[in-house]
Amino acid sequence: MPERQPRLVMENIVKEFPGVRALSNVQLSLYPGEVHALMGENGAGKSTLIKVLTGVYSIDNGSVVLDGKTVHIKNPQDAQEKGISTVYQEVNLCTNLSVTENIFIGREIKKHGRLAWKEMHKRAEALLASLQLKIDVTKLLSSYSVAIQQMVAIARALNVSAQILILDEPTSSLDRDEVKQLFSVIRKLKKDGLAIVFVSHFLDQIYEITDRLTVLRNGEWIGEYMTEELDRVDLVSKMIGKELQELEAVTKNVSHESAERETFLTADQVGLKGKIHPFNFDLKKGEIVGFAGLLGSGRTEIARLLFGADKADQGTIKIKGEKLNFSSPRQAIVNNIGFCSEDRKAEGIIPELTVRENIILAIQSVNGWFRYISKTKQTKIADEYIELLNISPANPEQLIKNLSGGNQQKVMLARWLVTDPELLILDEPTRGIDIGAKTEIMKLMTELSQKNKAILFISSELEEILRTSHRIAVLRDRKKVSEYQNQKGLTQQELMKEMAGGM
Amino acid sequence: MGKSIMRSRLFWPIMVLILILLINLFFDSSFLSIEVRNGRLTGSIIDILNRGAPLMLISIGMTLVIATKGIDLSVGSVIAMSGAIGAMSVANAETDGLGPLFTAIALALVISTLVGGWNGLLVSRIGVQPIVATLILMVAGRGVAQLITGGQITTVYYDPYNFIGGGYLLALPFSVFIVAFVLLLAVLITRKTALGLFIESVGSNPDASRLAGINSKNIMLMVYLFSGFCAGVGGLILSSNVMSADGNNAGLWFELDAILAVVIGGTSLMGGRFYLMGTIIGALIIQSLTTTIYSIGVPAETNLVVKAVVVLIVCLLQSPEFRSKVFGTGKLKKTKEQKESEGVTLS
Amino acid sequence: MINRLSIDYKQLPLIATIALFVLMFSFGSLRYTGFFSTQVFLNLFIDNAFLIVVAVGMTFVILSGGIDLSVGSVIALTSMVAASLTMEAQLSPVIVVPISLLVGTVLGMVQGSLIHFYNLQPFIVTLAGMFLARGLSYVISVETIAIEHPFFSYMASTQIPLPGGTFISISVVIAIIIVIIAIFLGHFTKFGRTIYAIGGSEQSAMLMGLPVGRTKVLIYTLSGFCASLAGLIFTFYMLSGYGLHANGMELDTIAAVVIGGTLLTGGAGYVAGSVVGVLILGIIQTIIVFEGTLSSWWTKIAIGVLLFLFIVLQRIIVIRSEKKQAKE
Structure with missing residues (x-):
């Protein structure tokens, strides 16, 4: 391949949000006729980078050079005018409008002062035909599948004579055939000389379609590689990184004889269409089971099914031998299960309430509204856990929204610890919090397991999983693929291989 | 100390209320005086409390609804319905005994509460937006009230009925006691049980509340039931005040005044924290504003x-x-x- | 096949509305002598011309996912402004009419700006607008101001003859013109399509680079203008200005729009549907008049029942499409 001039170069990009450095000195070079993968776990900075590129965010430092000229991208409209188009993960079109309209709205074709529908329909058909799609363009977008909506979004993006096309997780809701069709379109666009940014959590797809990739981690630039020169395991290890030294304080758990331990939970062929393939899983008292898998591998989906946050459409869940398929979280809580969601802001904290109220919320809802825990007792409980978990500021009357992420996370843990659960599901409890807090949370997990509590621990940090878990399940592509006893010899390498799959 | 008073949510509403009362005092030096006549306290302040009673009641119910991120537009019509039911059922009372009175009260309150439950079901079970769900009864409820009264203003000649809104107890208007009772009930039920916490939790973050095990559907149902009940009580007071059933005008635009009272009282329309005492002061501000405008001779x-x-x-x-x-x-x-x-x- | 069904499904409210109108008209024709006549049908337009005009403005507001509670009060305020300028200031209609039309337009623009720039809820802003407009009309005068002016009398009493000995009023012509303009606006201009897009998803509209803010301000300005125009038509109809005019009209308008098949969550609906919605409200009243013994409050109850049915229908459609989405 002859060396070409990059179409776009981003250098030393810095983006800060209050209290967080979302991007620090990130680079990205896009070449015409190349598909460039943007890789990284949650919070790595991928979406921030995309939003910078499309003008949703402005940068605090760094430069963007487009076709050799330094540019300043003011807003999404400006980005489109500069030839940068985006197809977002959640199809950002208006499903209540026709296919044609979704392609043309904002730059409609007019004749005699009125919109020329016929002309637009004709052009829309032609445009979609070039993407190998033949559909009735006069129908509402909502009458088509997500896959077709995705194609329409791409058609819209192309209609602005795009030079750079950003596809943000375009495949996350497509089935295999639809992905195939999308890829053939991408290949065609590539031939036409477009520079394409491709974001996906499916490694198979990355290796199938991309030429080059950039890895980000925690807002930092890890490196740029040619896809075929970087093997999967290396890629995964670059994405998830290591923080070995800091974890020394946590005593390493290894698989222990669990034959005589009582089984707390059994899942038999539990699944939910479109979310997770049916899986078998069991969990014993006093056991910590780690879920290793990349984002989108199905790890959160399993947790939500076990907790009743989503209802499984097949299989049975048994708690201590009793068949119970939860239809609401409340039922799970009453059965001594607790669940810390990975999305602390949307599904965890109640922002307008105080730390005290957030801590006692779950136990109070188990008690029901009539058996009110007196304020004195609430304060006592709150104080106890503030001390135990070292929550700061140590003021139970502080509103939780004023706390840092790590302290909010500890409050969430406290909420569930108060209910004294027999099974605690922790979905990425260590994400976005400082090392000190991480270590404390892991120590706490070990203590709980010693008290005979079962823990399901989901984390992107393999080192954390290896250190704390007795047993490790690996997930990939919405499937539970394997299970390991955590023995001395088990290495991150081995797990990564399994997570990456498809050797 | 001074600072903590200033920081209180009630500080600004109370200051506004005091300001309005002072303006009144400026125009009418006897404004704040309270006299005893026939064993009853009289005076502008008492008058404001008495006339403001229905609004205070409805605003109490509205506060809880708004705390769950909802809104109840139907209260004005429920007032009309409840008043119509109450007044019409005693309009032809033969005796002066208390039997018909209690029947009327029970009938009016049960139906008002059921109407609130209807709103609650639409919002919590069918998932209709609160504005839309309660709009239905805002329109139809007034029609039903007019249906009950036959579109006429029917005068009630049954004396005991007057007691609800016009009676006196311990030298104070009886309606003031009703407000105090309902307020106490609301405070007890929300602050001495976990209901208040659940309401605030659901209003602040419904998804997280569900994951914490709160049954948000039932919470929503309950606040609309209670709002219906409050509007029912308010309707009884209003119709008892004028000793008649008036389906056309009773409670007209009360929903808007009530929403205003709640907002002035510091409860956000976005849900979450609610302040019952703030609401009461908000309602009093609105009522004294009305009184002021009357008394200083500006067109009402x-x-x-x-x-x-x-x-x-x-x-x-x-x-x-x-x-x-x-x-x-x-x-x-x-x-x-x-x-x-x-x-x-x-x- | 499935695709075709789902489209029909979305249009179900509109189809139901038209069917309902036909059904009610047939019911009236069979039951009452003299009901089945062109003039009875035309009277629906004559008596509700102003409501049609407000409903047009309201349709755009609701299509964008908002609501405008101020329209009833704006009608009253317009009637007061027109009446007092004509009778007390003795101004010519050439001046009175534009000033009256400006009343609602300016108020609407202010409301739209508050909603857009300060991110306030339409419900609350237009509620304040409703208080303000009603209050201002009382400030002008508490009493009714009767209008005696040749222009207004002419507008009120002129009958435009149609074939078959029937007639319509000038107001009907105005209303029809407005409806035609609105349909054009809604389907053949960028502005109209942006309204639908905002109603479908404001965030998507923003990301697609549409002028969301400007459109939102314009929508409320348009609704205010329509309300003022309706106020003028109402003034022709009543020949007076009064602060209590059109009390509660905002509810009738919203009801007409919803019964006309527009989704209250925004994004779907037709101006033409709202016209049929108004006609349904009109026909309910006509039936009640023909019935003779039925009282006016049955109108409210009937509207309430229809509202309920349409809202539940809408909800079912939304739930259905969500389920469909989830399956895919």
Whole structure:
């Protein structure tokens, strides 16, 4: 391949949000006729980078050079005018409008002062035909599948004579055939000389379609590689990184004889269409089971099914031998299960309430509204856990929204610890919090397991999983693929291989 | 000490209330005086409390609804229905015994509560937006009230009925006791049980509340039931005041006044924290505003203009965009912090 | 096949509305002598011309996902402004009419700006607008101001003859013109399509680079203008200005729009549907008049029942499409 001039170069990009450095000195070079993968776990900075590129965010430092000229991208409209188009993960079109309209709205074709529908329909058909799609363009977008909506979004993006096309997780809701069709379109666009940014959590797809990739981690630039020169395991290890030294304080758990331990939970062929393939899983008292898998591998989906946050459409869940398929979280809580969601802001904290109220919320809802825990007792409980978990500021009357992420996370843990659960599901409890807090949370997990509590621990940090878990399940592509006893010899390498799959 | 009073959510509403009362005092030096006549306390203040009773009641119910991020537009029509049911069922009472009175009260309150339950079911079970769900009864409820009264103003000649809204107990209007009772009930039920916490939790973050095990559907159903009940009581007082059933005009625009009272009282329309005492003061502000406009001789109708201005100012002050534009970002942060600590001192 | 069904499904409210109108008209024709006549049908337009005009403005507001509670009061305020300028200031209609039309337009623009720039809820802003407009009309005068002016009398009493000995009023012509303009606006201009897009998803509209803010301000300005125009038509109809005019009209308008098949969550609906919605409200009243013994409050109850049915229908459609989405 002859060396070409990059179409776009981003250098030393810095983006800060209050209290967080979302991007620090990130680079990205896009070449015409190349598909460039943007890789990284949650919070790595991928979406921030995309939003910078499309003008949703402005940068605090760094430069963007487009076709050799330094540019300043003011807003999404400006980005489109500069030839940068985006197809977002959640199809950002208006499903209540026709296919044609979704392609043309904002730059409609007019004749005699009125919109020329016929002309637009004709052009829309032609445009979609070039993407190998033949559909009735006069129908509402909502009458088509997500896959077709995705194609329409791409058609819209192309209609602005795009030079750079950003596809943000375009495949996350497509089935295999639809992905195939999308890829053939991408290949065609590539031939036409477009520079394409491709974001996906499916490694198979990355290796199938991309030429080059950039890895980000925690807002930092890890490196740029040619896809075929970087093997999967290396890629995964670059994405998830290591923080070995800091974890020394946590005593390493290894698989222990669990034959005589009582089984707390059994899942038999539990699944939910479109979310997770049916899986078998069991969990014993006093056991910590780690879920290793990349984002989108199905790890959160399993947790939500076990907790009743989503209802499984097949299989049975048994708690201590009793068949119970939860239809609401409340039922799970009453059965001594607790669940810390990975999305602390949307599904965890109640922002307008105080730390005290957030801590006692779950136990109070188990008690029901009539058996009110007196304020004195609430304060006592709150104080106890503030001390135990070292929550700061140590003021139970502080509103939780004023706390840092790590302290909010500890409050969430406290909420569930108060209910004294027999099974605690922790979905990425260590994400976005400082090392000190991480270590404390892991120590706490070990203590709980010693008290005979079962823990399901989901984390992107393999080192954390290896250190704390007795047993490790690996997930990939919405499937539970394997299970390991955590023995001395088990290495991150081995797990990564399994997570990456498809050797 | 002074600072903590200033920070209280109730501080500004109370200051406004006092200001209005002072303006009155300026125009009428006897405004604050309270006399005893025939063993009854009389005076403008008593009058405001008495006349403001229905609004205070309805605003109490509305507060809880708004705390769950909802709204109840139907209360005005429920007032009309409840008043019509109450008055019509005693209009032809033969005796002066208390039997018909209790029947009327029971009938009016049960139906009002059921009507509230209907709203609650639409919102919590069918998932209709609160504005839309309660709009149905806002329209149809008034029709039903007119149906009950036959479109006429039917006068009630059954004396005991007058007691609800016009009676006196321990030298004070009986309606004041009703308000005190319902307020006490609301405070007890929300602050001495976990219901208040659940309401605030559901209003602040419904998804997280569900994951914490709260049955948000039942919570929503309950607040609409209670709002219906409050409107029912308010309707009885209003119709007892005038000793007649009036389906056409009773409770007209009460929903808007009630929403206004709640907002002035410091409860955000975005749900979450609610302040029952603030609401009561908000309702009193609205009532004394009306009284003031009457007493200083401004045409009564300008009341609406004043209300419009008040609504706008309160809403603009609650809007982060407005505060950052007008006060600048630095101050925005400060007022935000201040607001948050207010939330702590008064929960 | 499935695709075709789902489209029909979305249009179900509109189809139901038209069917309902036909059904009610047939019911009236069979039951009452003299009901089945062109003039009875035309009277629906004559008596509700102003409501049609407000409903047009309201349709755009609701299509964008908002609501405008101020329209009833704006009608009253317009009637007061027109009456007092004509009778007390003795101004010519050439001046009175534009000033009256400006009343609602300016108020609407202010409301729209508050909603957009300060991110306030439409419900509350237009509630304040409703208080303000009603209050201002009382400030002008608490009493009714009767209008005696040749222009207004002409507008009120002129009958435009149609074939078959029937007639319509000038107001009907105005209303029809407005409806035609609105349909053009809604389907053949960028502005109209942006309204639908905002109603479908404001965030998507923003990301697609549409002028969301400007459109939102314009929508409320348009609604205010329509309300003022309706106020003028109402003034022709009543020949007076009064602060209590059109009390509660905002509810009738919203009901007409919803019954006309527009989703209250925004994004779907037709101006033409709202016209049929108004006609349904009109026909309910006509039936009640023909019935003779039925009282006016049955109108409210009937509207309430229809509202309920349409809202539940809408909800079912939304739930269905969500389920469909989830399956895919």
